[in-house]
Every structure is written in C-alpha cells, then in structure tokens.
Amino acid sequence: MKKQSPEKRIKNFDEVALGMSEEEALQEAQRCLFCKNPKCSMNCPVEIDIPRFIQAIKDKKFGDAIQIIKEKNNLPGVCGRVCPQEDQCEGACILNAKGKPINIGALERFAADWERHDKSRLSAEAKRESCLAKAEDTKLKIAVIGSGPAGLTCAGDLAKKGYLVTVFEALHTAGGVLVYGIPEFRLPKQIVKEEVGYLKSLGVVIKKNFIVGKTVTLKEIFEEGYSAVFIGTGAGLPSFMNIPGENLNRVYSSNELLTRANLMKAYLFPDYDTPVNIGKKVAVIGGGNTAMDSARVSLRLSAEKVYIVYRRSEKEMPARKEEIENAKEEGVEFHMLTLPQKIIGDSKGFVKGMECIKMELGEADSSGRRRPIPIEGPEFIMDVDTVIVAIGQSPNPVFLKATPELDLDKWSKIVVAPETQATNVKGVYAGGDATKGDDTVIAAMGAGKRAAKAIDAYLKKV
Amino acid sequence: MFKILSNEQIAPGIFNMQLVAPLVARKAKAGQFVMIRIDEHGERIPLTIASNDAENITIVYQVVGVTTHRLTEKKNNDFLLDVVGPLGHETQIEKLGTVCCIGGGVGIAELYPVTRAYKSSGNKVIVIIGAKNKGLVIFKEELKEICDEMFITTDDGSEGEKGFVSDVMKRLIDSGRKIDLVYAVGPAIMMKIIADLTRPFDIKTMVSLNSVLVDGTGMCGSCRVEVGGETKFVCVDGPEFDAHRVNFEELMSRQSLFKEQEKHACKIRGIVY
Numbered sequence: 001m002k003k004q005s006p007e008k009r010i011k012n013f014d015e016v017a018l019g020m021s022e023e024e025a026l027q028e029a030q031r032c033l034f035c036k037n038p039k040c041s042m043n044c045p046v047e048i049d050i051p052r053f054i055q056a057i058k059d060k061k062f063g064d065a066i067q068i069i070k071e072k073n074n075l076p077g078v079c080g081r082v083c084p085q086e087d088q089c090e091g092a093c094i095l096n097a098k099g100k101p102i103n104i105g106a107l108e109r110f111a112a113d114w115e116r117h118d119k120s121r122l123s124a125e126a127k128r129e130s131c132l133a134k135a136e137d138t139k140l141k142i143a144v145i146g147s148g149p150a151g152l153t154c155a156g157d158l159a160k161k162g163y164l165v166t167v168f169e170a171l172h173t174a175g176g177v178l179v180y181g182i183p184e185f186r187l188p189k190q191i192v193k194e195e196v197g198y199l200k201s202l203g204v205v206i207k208k209n210f211i212v213g214k215t216v217t218l219k220e221i222f223e224e225g226y227s228a229v230f231i232g233t234g235a236g237l238p239s240f241m242n243i244p245g246e247n248l249n250r251v252y253s254s255n256e257l258l259t260r261a262n263l264m265k266a267y268l269f270p271d272y273d274t275p276v277n278i279g280k281k282v283a284v285i286g287g288g289n290t291a292m293d294s295a296r297v298s299l300r301l302s303a304e305k306v307y308i309v310y311r312r313s314e315k316e317m318p319a320r321k322e323e324i325e326n327a328k329e330e331g332v333e334f335h336m337l338t339l340p341q342k343i344i345g346d347s348k349g350f351v352k353g354m355e356c357i358k359m360e361l362g363e364a365d366s367s368g369r370r371r372p373i374p375i376e377g378p379e380f381i382m383d384v385d386t387v388i389v390a391i392g393q394s395p396n397p398v399f400l401k402a403t404p405e406l407d408l409d410k411w412s413k414i415v416v417a418p419e420t421q422a423t424n425v426k427g428v429y430a431g432g433d434a435t436k437g438d439d440t441v442i443a444a445m446g447a448g449k450r451a452a453k454a455i456d457a458y459l460k461k462v
Numbered sequence: 463m464f465k466i467l468s469n470e471q472i473a474p475g476i477f478n479m480q481l482v483a484p485l486v487a488r489k490a491k492a493g494q495f496v497m498i499r500i501d502e503h504g505e506r507i508p509l510t511i512a513s514n515d516a517e518n519i520t521i522v523y524q525v526v527g528v529t530t531h532r533l534t535e536k537k538n539n540d541f542l543l544d545v546v547g548p549l550g551h552e553t554q555i556e557k558l559g560t561v562c563c564i565g566g567g568v569g570i571a572e573l574y575p576v577t578r579a580y581k582s583s584g585n586k587v588i589v590i591i592g593a594k595n596k597g598l599v600i601f602k603e604e605l606k607e608i609c610d611e612m613f614i615t616t617d618d619g620s621e622g623e624k625g626f627v628s629d630v631m632k633r634l635i636d637s638g639r640k641i642d643l644v645y646a647v648g649p650a651i652m653m654k655i656i657a658d659l660t661r662p663f664d665i666k667t668m669v670s671l672n673s674v675l676v677d678g679t680g681m682c683g684s685c686r687v688e689v690g691g692e693t694k695f696v697c698v699d700g701p702e703f704d705a706h707r708v709n710f711e712e713l714m715s716r717q718s719l720f721k722e723q724e725k726h727a728c729k730i731r732g733i734v735y
Contacts, residue, residue, distance in 0.1 A: 208544070215548075252684075270730060273505040
C-alpha cells in the first residue's frame with residue numbers, strides 16, 4: 001500500500017497509509033485462492049466471511065463486499081486500518097507458505113473507503129428500517145457503557161438483533177480509544193465519526209457527557225428499565241514506573257499526550273484551545289503500539305529527536321511490526337535493553353535528563369518473553385527534555401468504584417466468563433480493556449460480539 | 463448542548479454562570495466539579511459546582527486565560543457544548559465541633575457549598591476569606607448568613623483587615639481556639655501556608671486541589687500530585703486531600719507547565735487579564 005513519504009508525513013497529521021486504488025484491489029483480490037476451509041476467517045476475532053467479500057471485490061461488486069463485511073464487523077474502516085492482521089487473518093493465509101499473504105486488511109479498508117466515498121448508504125438505510133421494525137417488536141432496552149470498540153460492536157450487534165440500544169459515553173465524542181488514543185495519521189477521526197454514524201443509522205442512541213458511576217449508577221440504569229448492560233469502560237489511570245522525577249513537568253503519560261493531541265487537537269493549537277508542551281528531545285518509554293504512537297505524535301509536534309526506550313530487545317516488543325517500521329522510517333531511534341532509573345529535573349521543575357541502566361535478557365518469564373536483567377555497570381544519562389511513559393494502564397476507576405457489586409481480579413479488571421463475557425452480576429456483561437486480555441481494538445470487538453450474542457440468549461430466556 | 467441561564471460579573475474578572483444541567487444537578491454534592499467545553503475548538507476545563515437545584519448548576523469562574531475569557535462572551539440563552547459531572551469525591555461532611563472554612567480569591571465561591579454543608583450538619587463554622595481588594599471579596603453576604611463567625615482579609619486593607627487569611631488562622635491558633643477541622647480552598651500557595659500553620663498543632667486540614675485536568679475522568683493522569691509520598695490523581699482520588707500530606711511545591715510547579723502556551727494564545731487573541 002502506498003504511504004506518504006517519511007520526510008513529508010512527519011510534518012503533518014494526515015493519514016500515512018494511503019489505501020489501495022481500485023486497480024490494486026482487483027489485482028490483490030485475484031490472488032486469493034478462495035479456500036474451502038478458510039483459515040483467515042477462522043482467525044478473525046469477529047468472524048468476517050473473508051473469501052466471500054474478496055470474491056465480491058474480484059467481481060467488482062464493491063457494495064456487496066462491504067455488506068458482507070458489515071454482517072459481522074460494525075467498524076470496517078477502523079479494522080482495515082488498525083487490526084494486527086499479520087497475527088490474525090493474514091497470518092493464517094495459506095499463501096504465507098509461498099511468500100506473501102493476501103493483504104486482507106487493505107482490501108477491507110478499500111471496501112469501507114469505497115462505501116464512504118460513494119455514499120451508497122441505501123443498504124444501510126434498508127437495514128435501519130428493519131432494525132427499527134424489529135425493535136418495535138422486542139422493545140427491550142439495553143445499556144452499553146462506553147463507546148469504544150467493545151461497546152460499539154456490542155451495540156451494533158444488538159441493534160441488528162432488534163434491541164433498543166443506548167450507549168453512554170463519558171467524553172464529548174464517541175469512539176473511546178479510537179478517538180482519544182489512536183492518532184489521526186493512523187486512523188482519521190472522520191472515519192470513526194462515519195462508522196459511529198452507521199451504528200446510529202441502525203438505531204443505536206449515543207448519550208455523550210454521561211458518566212455511569214457518577215451521572216447515574218448501574219442500579220439506576222436497571223431501574224430505568226434497561227434489561228441488560230454491557231460494560232466497556234476501557235482503560236483508565238496510566239501506570240508509571242515509580243521512579244524519582246515522574247511528576248516533573250514534561251513527563252506525560254502516553255494517555256495524556258495522545259488525548260491532548262488526538263481528542264483535543266492540540267496539534268492545531270492555538271486555533272484549538274488545548275495546548276501541549278513538548279520539548280526538542282523526547283524519550284518514550286515502552287514497546288507497544290501506544291509507545292510508537294506517542295513517538296510519532298511527538299515528532300509531528302515539535303520534537304527534533306525521539307527515542308524509544310525499552311527494557312527488552314526489539315524482538316520482544318509488543319508493537320505491530322508495521323508500526324515499528326513506520327516509526328523507524330520517520331527517524332525514531334530505538335534504545336533497546338535500557339531501563340530508566342530516575343528522571344532529572346532543572347530548578348524550575350522541568351525534565352533535563354533521564355538516568356538509565358543497560359539490561360540483558362535472561363530466561364523466559366510467564367509471558368514467554370525473556371526476562372530483562374540489569375547489567376552491573378555505570379548508569380548513563382540520556383539528554384532529553386521530555387519523557388512519555390507508555391507502559392500501560394489500569395482499568396477506568398470511576399465506574400468500578402461506584403459499582404462494588406462487581407467481582408474484580410487482582411489487577412482491578414472485571415472478572416468475566418470467557419464464552420459469554422458475563423460478570424457475576426445478573427444481566428451485566430463486560431469486555432475490552434475493562435476486562436483482562438482484550439488489549440487490541442479487534443480483541444475488544446470480539447468481546448463485544450460475544451457479549452451481544454450472550455445478552456440476546458439471556459434475554460430470550462428470561 | 464447546555465443552556466446558559468445567566469452569566470453575570472460578580473466582581474472584576476469573576477463571573478457567576480448558571481447552567482441548565484439536570485443530570486448533573488440532581489446528583490451534585492458539595493466539593494464536586496464539572497468538566498466543561500465551550501465548543502468544538504474548546505479545551506476541557508474543570509469548574510467547581512458552587513450550587514445546584516433540581517435542574518440547574520452554578521459555576522463561578524475567574525478570567526485567567528483563553529477559555530475563561532471566552533466564557534465571559536457567552537450571553538443568556540447561549541449554550542455550552544459539553545458539561546459533564548458531577549466529578550470527584552464529595553466532601554466528607556461530619557459533625558466534628560468547630561470547623562474553620564478558609565477561602566482565597568475565586569476559591570471563596572467553592573468554599574460556599576462546603577461551608578453550608580458543615581453548618582447544616584451541626585458544626586460551629588468559622589469562615590475566613592481573603593482577596594486582593596474589597597471588590598474581589600465575593601460571596602460575603604451568603605457566607606455571613608450561614609457561618610457563626612467571619613473574618614475578612616484583603617491584601618491592601620480595603621476591606622476587613624489588611625493581610626492574609628493565614629494571619630487570621632495563626633491568630634486563632636495562637637489564641638488557643640479549639641479547632642477540629644480546617645478546610646481550605648484557594649491558590650496553591652495559600653493552601654500550602656495554611657497547611658504549614660496547622661501541621662505543628664496537628665489540626666486536621668483538608669484542601670481542594672486545582673491541578674491541570676484534561677479528561678477529568680481518570681484516564682489521562684495529567685492531574686497527578688504527590689500525596690503522602692504516593693502519586694494520586696486529583697480527578698478521581700480527590701479533589702480533596704489531607705493538606706499535611708500534599709506536596710505543594712510539586713503542585714505549583716505542575717500548574718506552571720502551560721504558562722507560556724497560555725500567554726501566547728492570549729497574546730494572539732489580544733486578551734488582556
């Protein structure tokens with residue numbers, strides 16, 4: 001897929017990957033072997049009928065292609081861009097044996113973009129009519145808490161099944177991590193807006209500025225006549241390393257940097273009112289996609305040098321290969337096997353350096369990755385004026401504090417049954433970052449999907 | 463969209479805005495705040511809920527930058543795009559005996575609901591409020607009505623006694639008055655001085671912190687502050703903390719992070735405050 005050149009793209013927030021042309025999509029679709037037992041579909045967390053949609057593209061029936069995807073996936077424009085296809089559909093593609101797998105992600109994106117550009121929303125409209133008609137029959141109300149990938153997926157599937165779905169969102173924009181976390185250059189916010197629009201066309205109602213746990217409680221939701229609840233409250237408080245100097249000025253959590261840049265559009269300051277204060281030399285601590293996003297956002301703000309600082313080696317980095325490549329192309333420097341010990345401040349409380357030690361890899365730990373061990377030797381100081389901590393987060397505490405009846409694990413994540421996403425409270429289901437393990441957009445969507453199925457089964461029984 | 467019922471200047475640079483926000487209003491308790499955003503280009507800022515009835519909330523703001531300046535331009539029946547809340551923990555109100563409520567500057571408005579709550583739960587309430595000058599002493603009559611004793615200080619002596627709220631606090635302590643709780647809200651430096659005054663006497667002191675917030679819902683970590691050697695988040699762990707455990711130097715330093723940007727944004731818009 002074509003991309004903006006690195007020199008050009010580090011000066012803007014426009015999308016980096018430019019998508020496939022019709023010609024390229026047709027060529028790619030022709031390479032598909034249309035397996036009888038498609039491994040790609042089996043490895044798709046939302047079970048898209050991949051060969052069938054690729055066939056439709058091959059036949060130039062692009063409208064059919066997007067409808068086939070939407071049977072299972074409510075957010076195709078999002079997934080086509082941010083799914084780790086290499087670990088899922090594309091990773092399972094039989095053509096890997098011969099060389100290159102089908103670029104399924106790009107084809108999915110092509111179909112989604114084709115529909116957006118052509119505004120051929122007729123089929124969606126038809127769907128809406130039938131959903132509303134079904135909703136008239138069942139009249140059962142379902143509340144979804146949080147409008148991130150898990151919540152939106154659950155909401156869309158339940159609307160398609162004929163329920164009256166209301167999504168409660170704490171922030172001022174729907175989309176959760178898709179709008180506050182993932183940068184514009186990887187996932188344009190207009191796409192999220194339009195995919196949320198599609199869910200609205202299915203009859204889903206979204207109430208923004210609404211914090212369940214504060215504005216209303218879970219108990220009150222049931223009192224208001226909702227029959228079931230899905231909790232997709234997502235990530236919360238950022239984790240820090242608990243080293244000296246982490247509260248100095250210009251130490252940010254990745255959540256804060258990305259929220260300022262993405263949700264609040266600080267890159268357009270002062271035209272937009274939210275500022276961000278980034279220096280010239282930025283260290284980003286962590287090895288996940290969020291770390292890559294933070295590094296690339298920093299480059300596009302005002303940083304001249306950006307370093308990824310990770311305690312293991314590149315091989316153990318959880319980030320997608322594609323994102324690591326993108327960051328390298330843009331000039332991000334990788335400092336592997338490096339562990340920060342202390343952030344050093346100047347007299348005004350701003351970062352002026354970071355003390356680190358070197359690590360080496362030992363035996364594999366419980367996660368299967370080799371454990372980093374400090375090397376005896378001198379500490380060294382990295383010359384940086386900004387530090388972004390991208391080492392993860394705990395679940396959002398607001399809802400959980402107000403809802404003590406829910407069983408949590410030792411990481412404060414909601415305990416759910418794996419097949420159904422059911423919590424210990426009757427009629428209450430959960431998924432995404434509020435639970436354990438659903439740490440990608442698509443995994444969260446898979447959870448939303450399982451929950452929708454289970455909620456439907458539960459309501460049919462009662 | 464949230465309708466503005468009124469937006470009145472109550473002192474130079476200090477405004478009282480009444481908003482229709484029934485979902486927030488029916489739940490709001492003393493000590494809690496809302497996050498507001500004016501429009502698509504706006505930033506999210508926290509404002510303490512000064513009062514509420516069944517339908518409406520009142521917020522009091524001082525013009526300190528672009529957003530608060532833009533708020534002053536709103537007329538009756540205009541709208542704010544976003545209001546969300548009530549956020550943060552409510553003030554823990556108990557019957558303790560004598561409670562000393564201290565407010566500085568625009569913090570006096572935030573002091574009002576807390577004072578009222580302490581009084582109505584049976585405490586004897588001493589109010590100490592301070593401002594730069596007479597014109598900036600807000601909520602004087604309202605507070606007078608609900609407290610047992612009241613002291614006013616101004617920097618220039620134009621109302622009450624010349625000096626600071628801490629001077630009165632010190633005098634009360636020195637005179638041996640039994641005080642069971644001090645509650646202080648205002649500029650960080652004022653809260654720090656009060657904390658330093660009460661610490662040697664082991665008088666329990668609570669402060670409502672005003673750090674920089676972005677989402678305000680426990681997600682971004684912008685508002686972190688060291689309390690008792692641990693990092694706490696003002697938006698979800700606070701906004702009230704034990705003053706004797708707060709690292710005020712760090713709080714004040716973190717409040718200065720965006721000063722340059724704020725100055726620049728004001729300059730290009732020709733905003734003077």
